[in-house]
Amino acid sequence: MPGPHPADRIVFHVDMDCFFAAVEVRENPSLKGKPVIVGSDPRRGLGRGIVATCNYEARKYGVRSALPISLAYQRCPKGIYIRPRFSLYSAASKRVMQRFASVADILEPAGIDEAYLDVSSAKTYEAAHQKAKDLQAAISEHEGLSCSIGVGPNKLVAKIASDHRKPGGITVVIDKRVQEFLDPKPAGVLRGVGPKTNARLAAMGAETVAQLREITQQKLEREFGRFGASIWRQARGIDERIVDPSRETKSMGREQTFNSDTDDMDAVRATLLDCVESAREDMLSEELWARTLTVKVRFEGYETHSKQTTLRLPTGSKAVLESAALSLAEPFLEAGRKFRLIGFSVSRFEPPEELLPFGEPP
Secondary structure (H helix, E strand, O other): OOOOOHHHOOEEEEEEOOHHHHHHHHHOHHHOOOOEEEEOOOHHHOOOOEEEEEOHHHHOOOOOOOOEHHHHHHHOOOOEEEOOOHHHHHHHHHHHHHHHHHHOOEEEEEEOOEEEEEOHHHOOHHHHHHHHHHHHHHHHHHHOOOEEEEEEOOHHHHHHHHOOOOOOOEEEOOHHHHHHHHOOOEHHHOOOOOHHHHHHHHHOOOOEHHHHOOOOHHHHHHHHOHHHHHHHHHOOOOOOOOOOHHHOOOEEEEEEEEEEEEOOHHHHHHHHHHHHHHHHHHHHHOOOEEEEEEEEEEEHHHOEEEEEEEEEEEEOOHHHHHHHHHHHHHHHHOOOOOEEEEEEEEEEEEOOOOOOHHHOOO
C-alpha cells in the first residue's frame, strides 16, 4: 500500500524505554529506583552470557545492553539481576503495539519494543506533536511504561530523534530543520555505520554528520562501494523508505551460553531444543509461521558458526522445527569440540495457513 508523498510524510519512531527492565519494575514496584539488570545469572561475577537490558539506574554504573554479565556484576555488584521472562515481555509488547496502532495510519513494528508509525493524516507537526504527547500519556497511564518518541519527515530522522531526549522525551524535527538537527550528531547515528565504518570515516576526517557532508559522494563510493551513496544521502536527511506493515518481524530466536564450555553433546542437544521451543512460542504468540531456520554455535575460544535452511512451506510445527534444528546442528556436534553457546532462530515469516499442509503435525 503506497504511503503519502515524501514531502507530506510525518513519521513517529516510538522506542519503549529500557523495556524488559521497565516491565519488571512495573510488576514489582519495590524495584523502583534500584539498578535492575535483565540477563544471564551473574553467579557473583563468574556467570556467562550477556545483559539483555537494564534501567537507567544501572547505566549509571556503566552497565549496558550486550555487556558480558560478569563485567556487569563487577561494575554493579549490588544490582538486582533478573533472568528474562520473555512471555511477560511479549504480552506487554502486544498491548503496547495495540496502543500504537490506535493512533497510526500505518504501523511497522521494528522489534518487541519499538515501531514506526506513519501519522501523515495529522497534516501538521503541531498536530503530530500533540498526538505524540497523547500516545505517551496513554502508555504511561494504561500500561505503566515510559517511551521516547521521535517525530520527523522520514524514518531515518524519526529514529535518531527518538534517541535524542531519553527517557520519556519527545523530539520533533520539522522538515526545514533536519540538517540543523543532524549536523552536530556523530556519524555513528546513521543506519549501518557501526564501529568499523565509524573508524574509517573518522580517519577520513568525518566524526560528525556535518563533517561527513563535506566528503563527496564519489569519494564515499570509492571507500565503501554502494553503501557510500547511502551514507551520503543519509547525511543529508534523505530517506525514502515507507512505513511498511509487511516488515513487522525480521527474526525471532533464543541462544544459551553454558556455565562452562561443555562437550556433553546430550546437554547441547537438550539446550538447543529448549531454544527451539522458546522461539516457537514467540513465533506463535505473534501468529506467524517461519520458512528460514538457523542454528548458531560458539565453540570454546569464541569461534562462532551458523547454518541455515529455508523450507519449501512455512511451518509452526514443533516436530518440524526440532528435527530441522537437530539436523542443522549435527555437523557441529560431530566436530568433537567444546561448546560455549548454542542458539536457534526463525525468520521469513508468513501468516499461518488455515489448515496444516499435508497433515503436518502440530
